[in-house]
Amino acid sequence: MTQYFVFLVLGIGAGTIYAGLALGLVVQFKASGVLNLSHGAVAMIAAYQYDELRKTGNLVLPWIGLPHTVHIADGLAIVPAMAIVLTLTAGLGLAIHQLVFHPLRHAPALAKVVASVGLMLVLQALVIAQFGVGYGRQPGGLLPAQPVHVFGTAVPRDRLFLAAITVGMAVIVWGLFRFSWFGLATRAAAESDRGAQLIGLRPKRYAAACWAASSVLAGLFGILIAPITSLDPVKFTLFIVPALAAALIGRLTLVSLATIGGLALGMTQSELLFLTTKKWFPEWARSGAVDLVPFVAIVLALFIAGRRLPVRGAAAGAEPMRSLRTADRPRTTFVWLGAGLGALLVLQGAYRLALVQTFIGVILLLSLVVLVGYVGQISLAQAAFAGTGGFLLSRLADGHGVPFPLAPLLAAACAAVVGCVVGIPALRVRGVQLAVVTLAGAIAVEQVVFKNPTIAGGELGAKVPDASFLGLDLGARTGDAQPSIAFGVTCLVVVGLLALMVGNIRRSSLGRRMLAVRSNERAAAAIGIDVVKVKVGAFAISSFIAGVGGAMTGYSQSSLSAQSFTVYVGISLLATAYLAGITSVSGAFVGGILINGGLLATFAGEKLSLGKYYLLISGVAVLVTAVLNPEGITAAVTARVQSLGGSKRRGKAVASRVPPLIADRLGVPQQG
Amino acid sequence: MTDLPAARLDVRGLVAGYEGAALVRGVDISVGPGEVVSLFGANGAGKTTTLAAIAGLIRPTAGTVHLDGQPLTRLPASEVVRRGLALVPEDRCLFSQLSVVENLRVAARRVGGDVDVAFARFPALEPLRRRAVGVLSGGEQQMVAIARALVMRPRVLLIDELSLGLAPMIVRDLLLAVRALADESDVAVLLVEQHVRLALDVIDRGYVLRQGSITVSGSAAQLRQQTDLLADSYLGTSVTA
Numbered sequence: 054m055t056q057y058f059v060f061l062v063l064g065i066g067a068g069t070i071y072a073g074l075a076l077g078l079v080v081q082f083k084a085s086g087v088l089n090l091s092h093g094a095v096a097m098i099a100a101y102q103y104d105e106l107r108k109t110g111n112l113v114l115p116w117i118g119l120p121h122t123v124h125i126a127d128g129l130a131i132v133p134a135m136a137i138v139l140t141l142t143a144g145l146g147l148a149i150h151q152l153v154f155h156p157l158r159h160a161p162a163l164a165k166v167v168a169s170v171g172l173m174l175v176l177q178a179l180v181i182a183q184f185g186v187g188y189g190r191q192p193g194g195l196l197p198a199q200p201v202h203v204f205g206t207a208v209p210r211d212r213l214f215l216a217a218i219t220v221g222m223a224v225i226v227w228g229l230f231r232f233s234w235f236g237l238a239t240r241a242a243a244e245s246d247r248g249a250q251l252i253g254l255r256p257k258r259y260a261a262a263c264w265a266a267s268s269v270l271a272g273l274f275g276i277l278i279a280p281i282t283s284l285d286p287v288k289f290t291l292f293i294v295p296a297l298a299a300a301l302i303g304r305l306t307l308v309s310l311a312t313i314g315g316l317a318l319g320m321t322q323s324e325l326l327f328l329t330t331k332k333w334f335p336e337w338a339r340s341g342a343v344d345l346v347p348f349v350a351i352v353l354a355l356f357i358a359g360r361r362l363p364v365r366g367a368a369a370g371a372e373p374m375r376s377l378r379t380a381d382r383p384r385t386t387f388v389w390l391g392a393g394l395g396a397l398l399v400l401q402g403a404y405r406l407a408l409v410q411t412f413i414g415v416i417l418l419l420s421l422v423v424l425v426g427y428v429g430q431i432s433l434a435q436a437a438f439a440g441t442g443g444f445l446l447s448r449l450a451d452g453h454g455v456p457f458p459l460a461p462l463l464a465a466a467c468a469a470v471v472g473c474v475v476g477i478p479a480l481r482v483r484g485v486q487l488a489v490v491t492l493a494g495a496i497a498v499e500q501v502v503f504k505n506p507t508i509a510g511g512e513l514g515a516k517v518p519d520a521s522f523l524g525l526d527l528g529a530r531t532g533d534a535q536p537s538i539a540f541g542v543t544c545l546v547v548v549g550l551l552a553l554m555v556g557n558i559r560r561s562s563l564g565r566r567m568l569a570v571r572s573n574e575r576a577a578a579a580i581g582i583d584v585v586k587v588k589v590g591a592f593a594i595s596s597f598i599a600g601v602g603g604a605m606t607g608y609s610q611s612s613l614s615a616q617s618f619t620v621y622v623g624i625s626l627l628a629t630a631y632l633a634g635i636t637s638v639s640g641a642f643v644g645g646i647l648i649n650g651g652l653l654a655t656f657a658g659e660k661l662s663l664g665k666y667y668l669l670i671s672g673v674a675v676l677v678t679a680v681l682n683p684e685g686i687t688a689a690v691t692a693r694v695q696s697l698g699g700s701k702r703r704g705k706a707v708a709s710r711v712p713p714l715i716a717d718r719l720g721v722p723q724q725g
Numbered sequence: 726m727t728d729l730p731a732a733r734l735d736v737r738g739l740v741a742g743y744e745g746a747a748l749v750r751g752v753d754i755s756v757g758p759g760e761v762v763s764l765f766g767a768n769g770a771g772k773t774t775t776l777a778a779i780a781g782l783i784r785p786t787a788g789t790v791h792l793d794g795q796p797l798t799r800l801p802a803s804e805v806v807r808r809g810l811a812l813v814p815e816d817r818c819l820f821s822q823l824s825v826v827e828n829l830r831v832a833a834r835r836v837g838g839d840v841d842v843a844f845a846r847f848p849a850l851e852p853l854r855r856r857a858v859g860v861l862s863g864g865e866q867q868m869v870a871i872a873r874a875l876v877m878r879p880r881v882l883l884i885d886e887l888s889l890g891l892a893p894m895i896v897r898d899l900l901l902a903v904r905a906l907a908d909e910s911d912v913a914v915l916l917v918e919q920h921v922r923l924a925l926d927v928i929d930r931g932y933v934l935r936q937g938s939i940t941v942s943g944s945a946a947q948l949r950q951q952t953d954l955l956a957d958s959y960l961g962t963s964v965t966a
């Protein structure tokens with residue numbers, strides 16, 4: 054019995070960071086109506102900075118190339134280190150607001166999601182590049198941890214301090230919003246930009262203050278919790294997911310429920326962790342059980358409170374239709390394929406490997422063109438669909454000897470079924486909230502399935518035998534030039550078939566229905582389009598394509614590991630697709646070149662020795678694109694070419710930049 | 726250029742529009758202390774644009790705006806209101822999730838936080854103090870919108886579409902309330918009103934805006950004489966209330 058209690062108390066540790074981040078998410082949502090997926094990364098970078106200051110006295114600056122550390126003092130004490138870091142974190146919060154979320158305040162949900170995951174990738178890449186390889190950093194303890202007896206059971210004292218600090222902060226935030234004039238003005242400014250101006254407030258200031266404050270909170274909790282969780286750029290960033298669950302439990306507005314939710318999630322996870330060590334707990338269910346908790350919480354919160362969740366900003370109305378006026382012509386696709394074939398014959402060694410990665414990347418990105426580009430459903434889970442295809446391929450081909458074209462097709466078909474299941478939440482939630490569900494789902498699948506030794510082969514990985522077709526050996530590692538030309542051609546054929554299919558969908562009546570759903574679900578339903586069918590169908594097609602991509606990944610490596618399909622792969626896919634242009638087949642080809650491990654990354658690594666910074670640079674590119682040029686590179690180039698050609702189709706471009714007065718009239722930035 | 730008597734609000738040669746297109750082309754308006762002046766015009770004539778330009782919501786491309794001789798031209802809206810000019814916009818821009826008293830309090834803070842003047846002026850709001858503004862009726866919301874402007878103790882009050890969506894009975898009450906306000910507190914009122922007949926009963930003077938320019942102006946009595954001209958300015962819309 055006492056053990057159960059101990060684990061419950063231990064869970065306050067993780068619960069604190071969940072609650073602390075959720076608190077910030079609620080404040081940011083109240084102030085600007087956005088869900089900032091990079092909030093966990095803000096906590097992480099603060100915790101790293103603090104640890105560095107305490108251990109070496111060095112301040113780490115965010116640029117590359119120039120010297121990036123400044124020595125402040127040896128062995129900086131707790132208070133000055135804390136003061137420096139929290140001041141910097143406040144500045145970071147202000148910068149994020151000023152440079153990213155304020156400019157995007159009237160942007161469609163997709164741009165906001167991409168900007169926040171771009172920011173997340175940037176902060177993470179920054180930590181990896183600037184703080185050296187940060188895995189397994191163990192900051193020294195901050196709070197006294199000697200055991201204390203509660204109900205006759207010894208528990209670590211620091212958990213009680215943490216609980217007290219969390220509740221204290223929550224009470225302060227709640228009181229500020231409830232009773233202070235600042236809180237009143239913030240609520241007013243968040244509700245109506247113009248209303249605030251007309252009573253002499255500068256609405257931006259209140260939002261900025263909220264961003265600074267919430268970032269300071271994130272930094273504080275990051276620092277407090279790092280000694281317990283240890284520091285790791287991958288894990289720490291993902292604290293955002295349980296934090297989002299907590300914030301959703303608080304319906305994005307209730308400080309009290311969000312805080313309680315965060316603490317409860319941490320304690321539930323800890324208790325569950327203890328239970329998985331019990332003999333009676335089924336072996337196969339041990340892996341990732343803990344990561345299911347936030348996912349289940351998010352789904353429940355969205356489904357139970359779904360209708361009552363405030364939907365703000367553009368998410369409430371129609372997604373503007375952008376860069377969809379021209380469908381991809383098959384001719385363009387053939388030009389890309391020809392270029393791919395030429396490259397395959399010319400390139401060798403690392404570049405040919407990169408080319409194959411690019412081909413596979415194109416497949417994965419095509420899956421996003423259908424789902425996000427055509428239907429506007431934001432998914433961060435494409436890597437999970439791909440992994441489903443990949444691991445099933447291993448089962449079918451290695452386990453049951455199913456031959457080449459059949460095995461990957463079957464695997465992809467199963468991925469399509471999984472896609473349909475994931476598509477079900479999309480029937481009720483949309484925009485940023487759908488992104489959150491798919492993010493949590495992707496983590497759950499990664500932890501529960503891909504990392505599960507009883508399912509996915511564990512440390513050794515899942516084996517995938519070489520493919521052969523009509524007596525031809527298509528194996529990637531056949532012959533001395535690896536990957537082989539035969540395998541490259543196989544990939545290219547698959548790319549070609551899928552690209553033509555995706556282009557065809559756009560021109561078909563299904564495509565028109567998809568665009569109708571994307572531009573306005575209600576209007577689409579009103580003209581007799583079966584929105585449910587279109588959405589679920591899009592998820593099925595998209596995850597089928599992703600499943601094929603995963604299968605090709607499987608063939609390209611002899612053994613598959615969860616590493617190929619982490620949640621970050623899914624996040625980068627969405628970010629890359631957006632960067633390259635998510636609405637067109639050509640965008641998918643451009644994206645394949647940009648993808649991590651693809652042609653450009655290899656070129657940057659080999660020729661410019663920028664390999665270490667590729668993630669950082671591409672993250673910044675995503676962020677800048679989302680803020681400055683919400684249509685992506687391909688659309689920008691197309692527009693430039695069109696304007697050179699003298700075409701005067703500027704109407705749509707203007708529409709995406711409506712001045713606030715019109716936007717107000719259309720009811721875009723306000724809620725009813 | 727000081728041939729006119731010192732006006733509380735003095736607008737000269739105002740040019741404004743959206744995305745470069747001038748919709749308001751050289752408008753002159755002046756309103757004295759305690760005066761109630763109306764701006765008439767057909768839909769799309771540029772009334773809202775004129776008020777938005779005066780209040781700093783959009784930047785005029787030419788012309789000047791003065792309040793008691795102090796320049797307001799091209800200041801942002803939040804600054805204009807601090808200098809004593811309040812606008813009740815067409816769509817009201819209330820904080821709908823905040824209660825009535827919160828809406829007033831957040832506006833009144835800069836001038837001492839007294840919201841009682843508003844309840845004295847609009848006693849009907851008293852029982853609704855704690856009600857969220859979003860659930861109030863249109864007429865009640867309009868009262869809150871005017872009250873919110875009032876608690877800032879403006880010297881100039883601009884009201885766009887005082888009667889938008891309201892029944893004529895309520896319009897008359899609101900107009901009378903505005904008249905009383907001007908008489909008692911010396912504030913200069915410039916309002917846009919579609920119910921011309923009702924408005925002519927309470928205003929001192931009026932301007933008629935047609936395609937961005939003032940075509941007719943004069944005292945209420947003079948305008949009443951020229952109802953046919955007024956009707957013409959409405960491009961076919963009848964003058965009847």
Ligand SMILES: Nc1ncnc2c1ncn2[C@@H]1O[C@H](COP(=O)(O)OP(=O)(O)OP(=O)(O)O)[C@@H](O)[C@H]1O
Pocket residue numbers: 712714715743748766767768769770771772773774775
């Ligand atoms: N935000 C905006 N962007 C572009 N054009 C606008 C905008 N707001 C108004 N307009 C245009 O400016 C012109 C004048 O509009 P305005 O709102 O000033 O007219 P109004 O006289 O107030 O009309 P109403 O009686 O219908 O309120 C109209 O043709 C309108 O279409």
Ligand SMILES: [Mg+2]
Pocket residue numbers: 772773774815885886
């Ligand atoms: Mg108007």
